[in-house]
Amino acid sequence: MNKIFFTITIISSLFFSALTFAQQDDKRIKIEISLKDGNKLVKAPVRSATFSFTKSVVNSETNESKNNYYFSLDFEKQDIVLLTALMKNKAGIDGQITMTDSYGKQATRKFDFTKGRIDSMSDQITADYNSSYMSLICDSLIIDGVKID
Numbered sequence: 001m002n003k004i005f006f007t008i009t010i011i012s013s014l015f016f017s018a019l020t021f022a023q024q025d026d027k028r029i030k031i032e033i034s035l036k037d038g039n040k041l042v043k044a045p046v047r048s049a050t051f052s053f054t055k056s057v058v059n060s061e062t063n064e065s066k067n068n069y070y071f072s073l074d075f076e077k078q079d080i081v082l083l084t085a086l087m088k089n090k091a092g093i094d095g096q097i098t099m100t101d102s103y104g105k106q107a108t109r110k111f112d113f114t115k116g117r118i119d120s121m122s123d124q125i126t127a128d129y130n131s132s133y134m135s136l137i138c139d140s141l142i143i144d145g146v147k148i149d
Contacts, residue, residue, distance in 0.1 A: 027102070028101060028102055028103055029099055029100070029101055029102070029106075030045070030099070030100045030101075030102055031045065031046040031047070031048065031049055031097065031098070031099050031100075032044065032045055032046060032097070032098050032100075033046050033049075033073065033082065033095060033096070033097050034095055034096050034097075034098070035082065035085050035086070035093050035094070035095040035116070036093065036094050036095060037085040037088070037089065037093060040085075042081050042082055042085045044075065044079035044081070044082040045075070045076070045079075046073050046074065046075060046097065047074045047075060047076050047131075048073075048074040049071060049072070049073050049074070049097050049099070049111075050071070050072040050073075051069070051070070051071055051111060051141070051143075052069075052070045052072070053067065053068070053069055053070075053141070053148055054067065054068040054069075054070070055067055067148075067149065068137060069113065069137065069138040069139070069140065069141040069148065070119065070135060070136065070137055070138070071097065071111070071113070071116070071135065071136040071138070072133065072134075072135050073097075073133065073134045073135070073136065074131065074132075074133055075131070075132040075133070075134070076130065076131065076132075077130045077131075077132060078123050078130075078132040079132075086116070086117065086118050086136075087118075089117070090117070091115065091117075092114070092115025092116055092117045092138070092139065093115070093116055093117070094112075094113065094114050094115070094116070095112075095113055095116055096110060096111065096112045096113070097110075097111040097113075098110050098111075107144075109143075109144060110142075110143075110144055110145075111141065111142075111143055112141070112142040113136070113138035113139075113140065113141050113142075114138060114139050114140045115138060115139040115140075116136045116137070116138045117136065117137060117138075118134060118135070118136060119135045119136060119137040120134075120135040121133065121134045121135070
């Protein structure tokens with residue numbers, strides 16, 4: 001009798017702890033973009049961010065070489081305030097992408113950029129899933145204090 005009671009208690013405890021753990025929607029890594037729009041600071045959560053760097057793209061008309069910095073950003077949904085800030089500042093807007101470990105085990109990453117502007121964008125809307133993608137092109141980039149040239 002004691003074995004049956006003990007077994008049922010253990011199974012019940014495991015079941016309820018698994019239910020509690022499954023209901024947590026806690027993301028360990030928090031990614032956020034923030035833009036300086038005049039005196040306002042616009043912030044939006046990012047699901048994932050990818051950085052790419054192209055060295056010395058030569059303009060065929062001016063024979064000038066220029067580095068290009070790109071961010072591909074994946075959002076759970078389109079942030080209209082962020083989109084408005086980017087559309088309003090056609091010449092580009094300064095900002096930062098930060099990645100923070102909520103457990104505190106990994107160092108915070110900071111990507112500072114200047115004159116960020118939308119290079120491409122797509123928005124996916126379905127009955128049960130929303131997603132937005134944005135590619136920013138920037139004039140300069142500093143990753144964790146290191147200027148990328």
